[in-house]
Amino acid sequence: xxRDLNLGEMIITRLINIAGYSAIIFVxxxxxxxxxxxxxxxxxxxxxNLVSNRWYPxxxxxxxxxxxxxxxxxxxxxxxxxxxxxxxxxxxxAEIAPRWxxxxxxxxxxxxxxLPSVVLGFLGMLVLAPFLRKYLQLPTGLTxxxxxxxxxxxxxxxxxxxxxxxxxxxxxxxxxxxxxxxxTKWQTIWRVTLPAAKSGVTTAIMLGVGRAIGETMTVMMxxxxxxxxxGGIRALFKPARTMTATIAAEMxxxxxxxxxxxxxxxxxxxxxxxxxxxxxxxxxxxxRQRQRQERILS
Amino acid sequence: MTDQKGTRxxxxxxxxxxxxxxxxxxxxxxxxxxxxxxxxIQGAPAISREFITGFPEDxxxxxxxxxxxxxxxxxxxxxxxxxxPLGIGAAIYLSEYAPQNxxxxxxxxxxxxxxxxxxxxxxxxxxxxxxxxxxxxTSILAGSLTLAxxxxxxxxxTAEEALRAVPQAFRxxxxxxxxTKWQTIRRIVLPxxxxxxxTGVILGLERAAGExxxxxxxxxxxxxxxxxxxxxxxxxxxxxxxxxxxxxxxxMPIKIQYGTALVLLTFVLxxxxxxxxIRSRARASRQW
Amino acid sequence: MxxxxxxxxxxxxxxxxxDGTESLxxxxxxxxxxxxxxxxxxxxxxxxxLLRVLNRLNDLVDVVKLEGEVYxxxxxxxxxxxxxxxxxxxxxxVFARPVVLPxxxxxxxxxxxxxxxxxxxxxxxDSLEKAALWEEVKDxxxxxxxxxxxxxxxxxxxxxxxxxxxxxxxxxxxxSGLDPISTGxxxxxxxxxxxxxxxxxxxxxxxxxxxxxxYAAFFLQGKLIEYAxxxxxxTNPQDQRTQDYVEGRFG
Ligand SMILES: Nc1ncnc2c1ncn2[C@@H]1O[C@H](COP(=O)(O)OP(=O)(O)OP(=O)(O)O)[C@@H](O)[C@H]1O
Ligand SMILES: [Mg+2]
Numbered sequence: 001x002x003r004d005l006n007l008g009e010m011i012i013t014r015l016i017n018i019a020g021y022s023a024i025i026f027v028x029x030x031x032x033x034x035x036x037x038x039x040x041x042x043x044x045x046x047x048x049n050l051v052s053n054r055w056y057p058x059x060x061x062x063x064x065x066x067x068x069x070x071x072x073x074x075x076x077x078x079x080x081x082x083x084x085x086x087x088x089x090x091x092x093x094a095e096i097a098p099r100w101x102x103x104x105x106x107x108x109x110x111x112x113x114x115l116p117s118v119v120l121g122f123l124g125m126l127v128l129a130p131f132l133r134k135y136l137q138l139p140t141g142l143t144x145x146x147x148x149x150x151x152x153x154x155x156x157x158x159x160x161x162x163x164x165x166x167x168x169x170x171x172x173x174x175x176x177x178x179x180x181x182x183x184t185k186w187q188t189i190w191r192v193t194l195p196a197a198k199s200g201v202t203t204a205i206m207l208g209v210g211r212a213i214g215e216t217m218t219v220m221m222x223x224x225x226x227x228x229x230x231g232g233i234r235a236l237f238k239p240a241r242t243m244t245a246t247i248a249a250e251m252x253x254x255x256x257x258x259x260x261x262x263x264x265x266x267x268x269x270x271x272x273x274x275x276x277x278x279x280x281x282x283x284x285x286x287x288r289q290r291q292r293q294e295r296i297l298s
Numbered sequence: 299m300t301d302q303k304g305t306r307x308x309x310x311x312x313x314x315x316x317x318x319x320x321x322x323x324x325x326x327x328x329x330x331x332x333x334x335x336x337x338x339i340q341g342a343p344a345i346s347r348e349f350i351t352g353f354p355e356d357x358x359x360x361x362x363x364x365x366x367x368x369x370x371x372x373x374x375x376x377x378x379x380x381x382x383p384l385g386i387g388a389a390i391y392l393s394e395y396a397p398q399n400x401x402x403x404x405x406x407x408x409x410x411x412x413x414x415x416x417x418x419x420x421x422x423x424x425x426x427x428x429x430x431x432x433x434x435x436t437s438i439l440a441g442s443l444t445l446a447x448x449x450x451x452x453x454x455x456t457a458e459e460a461l462r463a464v465p466q467a468f469r470x471x472x473x474x475x476x477x478t479k480w481q482t483i484r485r486i487v488l489p490x491x492x493x494x495x496x497t498g499v500i501l502g503l504e505r506a507a508g509e510x511x512x513x514x515x516x517x518x519x520x521x522x523x524x525x526x527x528x529x530x531x532x533x534x535x536x537x538x539x540x541x542x543x544x545x546x547x548x549x550m551p552i553k554i555q556y557g558t559a560l561v562l563l564t565f566v567l568x569x570x571x572x573x574x575x576i577r578s579r580a581r582a583s584r585q586w
Numbered sequence: 587m588x589x590x591x592x593x594x595x596x597x598x599x600x601x602x603x604x605d606g607t608e609s610l611x612x613x614x615x616x617x618x619x620x621x622x623x624x625x626x627x628x629x630x631x632x633x634x635x636l637l638r639v640l641n642r643l644n645d646l647v648d649v650v651k652l653e654g655e656v657y658x659x660x661x662x663x664x665x666x667x668x669x670x671x672x673x674x675x676x677x678x679x680v681f682a683r684p685v686v687l688p689x690x691x692x693x694x695x696x697x698x699x700x701x702x703x704x705x706x707x708x709x710x711x712d713s714l715e716k717a718a719l720w721e722e723v724k725d726x727x728x729x730x731x732x733x734x735x736x737x738x739x740x741x742x743x744x745x746x747x748x749x750x751x752x753x754x755x756x757x758x759x760x761x762s763g764l765d766p767i768s769t770g771x772x773x774x775x776x777x778x779x780x781x782x783x784x785x786x787x788x789x790x791x792x793x794x795x796x797x798x799x800x801y802a803a804f805f806l807q808g809k810l811i812e813y814a815x816x817x818x819x820x821t822n823p824q825d826q827r828t829q830d831y832v833e834g835r836f837g
Binding site for chain 3: 465467468470471472473474475476477478481485486490585586
């Protein structure tokens with residue numbers, strides 16, 4: 001019987017180990033397949049073309065700058081919304097809100113995280129865009145700004161949950177010390193708690209930005225999809241097109257193995273690298289090595 | 299005197315500050331509620347037995363959305379089949395087995411990265427690996443696998459958190475009465491962490507159910523007025539269907555669009571509600 | 587001390603933790619069967635560390651150096667080939683904090699039995715009886731174990747160990763969280779149990795040590811200072827440090 005027990009234990013331990021390693025394997029595989037399908041671009045499209053500002057695949061213009069620009073403008077806009085609202089909400093939830101309010105609000109923030117992006121895009125098209133067009137007197141409501149607004153909203157839950165965890169993790173003694181020398185709760189929040197949670201809050205912002213850059217369906221539906229290199233602040237109120245939207249919109253129609261196909265994978269590779277950069281940086285901030293140092297009962 | 303005035307000013311500031319933050323929170327929350335209510339109001343008139351259980355007709359401009367509902371259900375199920383055992387296994391590894399070293403650190407960084415990869419890039423990956431390289435074609439199988447990898451990080455991190463929350467003392471006691479490590483995990487740790495794990499699983503699957511970009515090139519059929527009958531079939535799916543009828547089909551009745559949005563939202567939100575209920579129930583009945 | 591009557595023999599035991607603590611330094615000690623051997627001394631002396639070696643619970647801890655020999659009868663406790671599961675069934679442990687598993691009272695007892703593949707309904711009552719808990723819980727066996735009082739929980743922990751019918755029972759300050767009445771009950775149970783078991787107790791006070799010890803070992807900073815029958819050690823300590831500690835002059 002002990003034999004069986006040991007064998008069973010060994011097998012299950014193996015399986016668990018493999019499951020544990022799987023995340024690394026998947027990241028590797030994703031990168032590999034993006035390289036495999038994306039790198040041929042560098043042979044097929046000359047570099048000048050690739051970094052030009054004209055994206056018109058039908059005539060073999062594969063300048064990805066307008067797409068990078070579109071992603072950039074929309075992401076900056078989204079960040080300007082998500083950061084203050086996300087952190088404000090996180091501070092409110094962690095430090096100010098009474099318990100019952102928190103119990104209601106937190107699940108609602110989670111609902112926002114779960115709203116399918118296609119539903120938001122759909123409403124953005126039908127409700128928000130016409131509203132903005134009328135109100136801002138624009139030729140079209142499908143603009144980078146519309147995308148930024150929605151993406152900002154969609155990035156908020158990420159910012160809130162990470163920032164709130166970070167604020168929660170600040171030891172109570174810090175706050176007590178500040179309150180004890182006569183600071184108000186408000187001063188304590190700004191001068192003690194938030195600075196102490198700085199690294200976590202930074203991570204929250206970065207992950208929020210990452211969320212915004214990667215969002216696809218919503219931007220594709222509401223941003224107007226014009227691959228034009230943005231110049232100046234005005235660009236915010238004109239149609240734009242992101243890297244993600246380009247892939248989503250065009251991949252369905254390209255022939256497997258064509259130049260256009262490879263370029264789309266190439267863009268995917270760029271997106272992957274951007275998110276890798278953001279997330280690796282963020283994760284180095286996160287790792288304060290939370291060890292489990294609970295000694296055995298003694 | 300001045301000191302008192304200073305104090306008054308400081309508390310006034312605090313009051314204003316609190317006001318500001320609470321209005322920000324409200325501004326964050328209100329649109330969510332508004333979105334949900336608006337879709338319910340606009341979509342409700344479209345809902346009928348025929349709409350739910352019927353097949354699309356007249357180039358999707360009439361009839362029902364049954365194939366899309368079934369497709370989303372299959373995709374969610376398929377995602378669960380792959381991601382749940384793998385995700386829970388990885389969480390167990392991280393919480394119970396992983397040594398504290400660089401390699402484990404690398405696993406954690408990989409998980410954070412998986413969580414951050416744009417959904418459309420998952421779509422590309424699924425196309426490259428499952429659809430083309432492994433030759434699954436655009437199919438439920440290819441889509442489920444793609445979605446499963448995408449949901450892994452959510453499941454792993456929530457499940458790991460739930461496992462870690464189980465007091466270490468239980469493990470020590472169990473080992474001390476002669477249980478093996480796995481027996482301890484299976485009989486003590488997993489049951490105690492189950493509600494937390496379930497919450498994570500449901501939240502992960504909720505994301506999978508609502509995603510469009512990863513299935514664009516891996517499963518989704520634009521229009522396929524029959525039910526899939528094998529994992530290697532393509533299928534319609536609710537999120538993609540909503541995308542199609544709201545952007546690609548001219549002359550689409552608005553009512554059907556809102557109705558589809560409502561069905562999708564109901565699908566996703568009910569998962570959300572179930573997760574929330576499980577979590578709060580478990581918190582209330584926890585013995586430690 | 588009669589050599590044949592030794593249950594556990596410890597020779598030149600050395601244990602260092604990964605953080606550099608030299609928690610046991612060359613300990614040699616024989617623990618007799620059918621008696622209460624008390625291991626006592628000031629905090630950090632290595633008492634818990636020693637107990638954890640005896641049923642290899644230190645496998646769960648970051649130990650960097652473990653040398654010497656420990657025998658339970660003829661079993662080489664420290665050998666990598668030793669079946670630790672069987673060992674832990676022979677050497678049960680009760681901890682300082684009463685840790686009941688998150689299940690019913692009955693399941694707390696049967697947990698170890700089920701895992702060992704033992705089906706024996708009588709053991710439930712017997713073990714609770716021996717731990718002096720049966721009368722208090724016999725009508726509520728299906729209640730969650732956490733609904734018991736702290737003292738009852740600790741006796742349940744003792745019963746959980748007894749159900750496995752071990753040969754040795756290790757108790758690490760089992761009464762540190764209990765009131766005097768519960769403490770008295772646990773001590774009474776131990777006196778009754780020593781007929782059938784080998785008991786190693788880390789007491790939570792010198793008084794408890796003196797009350798319960800058949801044999802007593804005084805540990806100070808990882809070293810065994812003095813080891814003698816209880817009546818001798820507490821009335822006539824040979825080492826100045828033992829005397830100081832027993833008389834409450836430090837610690
Ligand atoms: N898991 C561990 N890792 C590192 N050092 C440890 C560990 N457990 C104990 N130690 C150290 O080993 C030494 C002996 O500890 P031990 O718990 O055995 O002492 P003790 O006599 O039981 O003390 P107490 O009366 O406080 O329970 C102490 O210095 C302690 O800090
Ligand atoms: Mg101790």
